[in-house]
Amino acid sequence: MANPKGRKVRMMQGNEACAEGALRAGLKFFAGYPITPSSEIAECLALKLPRRGGKFIQMEDEIAAMAAILGASLMGAKSMTATSGPGFSLKQENLGYATIAEIPCVVVNVQRGGPSTGLPTQAAQGDLMQARWGTHGDHPAIVLSASGVLEAFMQTVRAFNLSERFRTPVILLLDEIIGHINEKVVLPEEEEIEVLNRRRPTVPPEEYLPYAAAEDGVPPMANFGEGYRYHVTGLMHDETGFPTTIPEKVDHALRRINSKVDNHVEEIIEVNRFELEDARVAVVAYGATARSAKRAVTDAREKGLKVGLLRPLVLWPFPKEEILALAKDVSHIIVPELNLGQFAHEVEWAVCGKTEVVKLNRVDGEPIRPAQILDVIEKVS
Amino acid sequence: MFNYEKYLRMNRFPHIWCTGCGIGVVLKALLRAIDSLKLSKDEVVMVSGIGCSSRATGYVDFNTLHTTHGRAIAFATGVKMAKPEMTVIVVSGDGDATAIGGNHYIHAARRNIDMTVILFNNHIYGMTGGQYSPTTPQGRFASTAPYGNLEAPFNTSGLAEAAGASFVARTTAYQVAQMERFMKQGIQKKGFSLIEVRTPCPVAYGRRNRLGSPVDMFKALKEGSLTKAQAEKMKPEELEGKIITGVLVDVEKPEYIDEYDKLIERVGKAVSG
Numbered sequence: 001m002a003n004p005k006g007r008k009v010r011m012m013q014g015n016e017a018c019a020e021g022a023l024r025a026g027l028k029f030f031a032g033y034p035i036t037p038s039s040e041i042a043e044c045l046a047l048k049l050p051r052r053g054g055k056f057i058q059m060e061d062e063i064a065a066m067a068a069i070l071g072a073s074l075m076g077a078k079s080m081t082a083t084s085g086p087g088f089s090l091k092q093e094n095l096g097y098a099t100i101a102e103i104p105c106v107v108v109n110v111q112r113g114g115p116s117t118g119l120p121t122q123a124a125q126g127d128l129m130q131a132r133w134g135t136h137g138d139h140p141a142i143v144l145s146a147s148g149v150l151e152a153f154m155q156t157v158r159a160f161n162l163s164e165r166f167r168t169p170v171i172l173l174l175d176e177i178i179g180h181i182n183e184k185v186v187l188p189e190e191e192e193i194e195v196l197n198r199r200r201p202t203v204p205p206e207e208y209l210p211y212a213a214a215e216d217g218v219p220p221m222a223n224f225g226e227g228y229r230y231h232v233t234g235l236m237h238d239e240t241g242f243p244t245t246i247p248e249k250v251d252h253a254l255r256r257i258n259s260k261v262d263n264h265v266e267e268i269i270e271v272n273r274f275e276l277e278d279a280r281v282a283v284v285a286y287g288a289t290a291r292s293a294k295r296a297v298t299d300a301r302e303k304g305l306k307v308g309l310l311r312p313l314v315l316w317p318f319p320k321e322e323i324l325a326l327a328k329d330v331s332h333i334i335v336p337e338l339n340l341g342q343f344a345h346e347v348e349w350a351v352c353g354k355t356e357v358v359k360l361n362r363v364d365g366e367p368i369r370p371a372q373i374l375d376v377i378e379k380v381s
Numbered sequence: 382m383f384n385y386e387k388y389l390r391m392n393r394f395p396h397i398w399c400t401g402c403g404i405g406v407v408l409k410a411l412l413r414a415i416d417s418l419k420l421s422k423d424e425v426v427m428v429s430g431i432g433c434s435s436r437a438t439g440y441v442d443f444n445t446l447h448t449t450h451g452r453a454i455a456f457a458t459g460v461k462m463a464k465p466e467m468t469v470i471v472v473s474g475d476g477d478a479t480a481i482g483g484n485h486y487i488h489a490a491r492r493n494i495d496m497t498v499i500l501f502n503n504h505i506y507g508m509t510g511g512q513y514s515p516t517t518p519q520g521r522f523a524s525t526a527p528y529g530n531l532e533a534p535f536n537t538s539g540l541a542e543a544a545g546a547s548f549v550a551r552t553t554a555y556q557v558a559q560m561e562r563f564m565k566q567g568i569q570k571k572g573f574s575l576i577e578v579r580t581p582c583p584v585a586y587g588r589r590n591r592l593g594s595p596v597d598m599f600k601a602l603k604e605g606s607l608t609k610a611q612a613e614k615m616k617p618e619e620l621e622g623k624i625i626t627g628v629l630v631d632v633e634k635p636e637y638i639d640e641y642d643k644l645i646e647r648v649g650k651a652v653s654g
Contacts, residue, residue, distance in 0.1 A: 050645045055462045060488035064455035071459025224444040225464050233447035
């Protein structure tokens with residue numbers, strides 16, 4: 001089947017689109033561990049990676065999968081793992097390692113109900129804060145979201161690009177609904193996708209300082225085995241890569257890795273605006289919940305209510321300026337989410353009392369329905 | 382005299398190890414083994430976890446990866462799969478490899494992925510102050526076993542053998558020539574190789590168990606060692622507390638990445654989609 005432009009139209013699942021996006025971004029290595037509801041990503045890549053000369057491995061546990069992708073990325077192979085809540089918890093220590101050792105990688109968390117084993121087959125959005133603060137110590141975080149199958153594809157590509165650009169792990173926070181939904185998609189052509197690769201050193205090996213940053217705070221990265229012999233450690237290190245406890249050097253290193261994100265918020269942040277031009281009430285929603293929110297806004301518009309939707313595609317760094325700007329124009333910001341108010345908490349902090357934040361939360365394993373959101377819109381309009 | 386400086390990052394010295402520690406002896410044997418194989422420094426990736434022996438990666442001039450506690454073998458799996466042409470050597474302690482990293486240890490052996498693990502077995506967590514490890518003998522004292530260790534120790538070589546390693550050898554820090562030979566054989570072996578080296582920790586282990594000076598501890602390694610051939614002639618009760626040295630396993634079996642490359646060859650020809 002082909003659309004008018006002659007492109008292939010396919011029915012695709014969110015998890016499959018994520019795997020396809022990774023391949024399009026240049027994935028060469030995937031290590032995973034079976035876990036619902038993310039396993040289709042591993043299954044798809046077990047099938048497709050070797051056909052393209054890449055490698056897939058099912059490791060002995062979640063921790064090993066996270067470790068293996070870091071080893072592979074250090075050798076120059078674009079790497080990814082995919083998991084869900086309990087597995088995401090297990091990956092946290094090595095996520096911190098990726099952050100301090102500045103090893104690019106993508107970690108997909110297809111969220112399910114928690115805590116603990118929770119609701120393995122049902123959607124939730126309860127890992128928002130874990131995605132930001134799960135590993136110990138002060139660290140930067142880039143966390144992306146998607147609300148549909150094509151978007152899961154596009155956001156996976158972007159996750160790789162941001163990871164390579166900033167030499168930091170990037171988390172793609174999906175949920176069970178987006179992971180398992182099937183939609184009609186037309187994937188973009190090769191040339192329509194921008195693929196970024198890590199910046200390489202321009203100096204000879206004897207002059208290479210593996211953690212000496214360029215002006216933007218990101219150090220050029222030499223892959224192991226290409227003549228640049230250096231040391232990689234999870235200990236705090238200076239520009240040479242070797243451990244240090246000298247206070248000024250420690251302070252500089254920790255602030256620099258955080259600055260890579262803090263100084264590029266505008267470059268990283270992405271929001272989608274729907275019917276917001278004249279809105280007096282706004283809904284802020286992400287992931288699967290944003291689908292219900294869009295329906296609710298459309299229905300409310302039909303009833304003549306001036307309401308719009310702000311949909312962050314990047315959850316961390318938090319789109320503070322965008323939320324603040326919105327707060328100036330609306331009387332209420334409604335934040336529906338499948339947790340007890342994790343994103344709403346940040347929205348409240350951002351709006352600083354300038355508008356009323358209304359939480360709409362569901363933690364019973366069921367999705368938030370458009371009618372529930374419409375109800376709240378009608379109440380506050 | 383062997384030129385160790387060729388392989389050492391001299392500006393990183395002095396090292397962190399205590400006087401009388403066996404780690405330096407083992408590391409020197411490893412450098413001689415690497416040298417004898419004429420490997421270029423660029424093609425060696427040395428991976429370690431956390432602990433005293435894992436600090437070795439900081440002092441040697443290879444591609445060096447000092448990872449998280451217990452995870453060296455899991456990182457090394459990614460390293461080797463991404464660039465199979467590299468020689469991957471893991472240096473790890475008994476706590477790192479067989480307690481927190483025990484799962485990776487047995488599964489890498491089971492897969493028979495081509496890497497060489499040098500297990501510095503000193504029966505104790507040295508860096509953290511002498512807590513008992515999975516290889517601390519029963520009855521020995523440790524900072525967390527003030528009344529004597531209740532737990533039975535792992536036979537770490539036996540563990541690797543049972544899990545499927547294609548090369549397993551045990552030696553001691555006293556037997557420097559044998560140690561170097563086993564390391565060389567292990568690196569040359571296509572598959573998962575384990576070289577277990579019994580090595581003294583006079584400060585965190587020996588002192589608490591009244592094992593004497595470092596020299597006494599090296600002597601005990603010598604006197605407590607038997608060759609595999611000698612051991613085969615002895616009764617199990619006579620082998621109690623003895624260290625059986627030698628090549629314990631040396632078999633040919635399919636190596637994981639070789640098999641994966643064959644898979645790529647096979648399915649790569651299929652229509653991609």
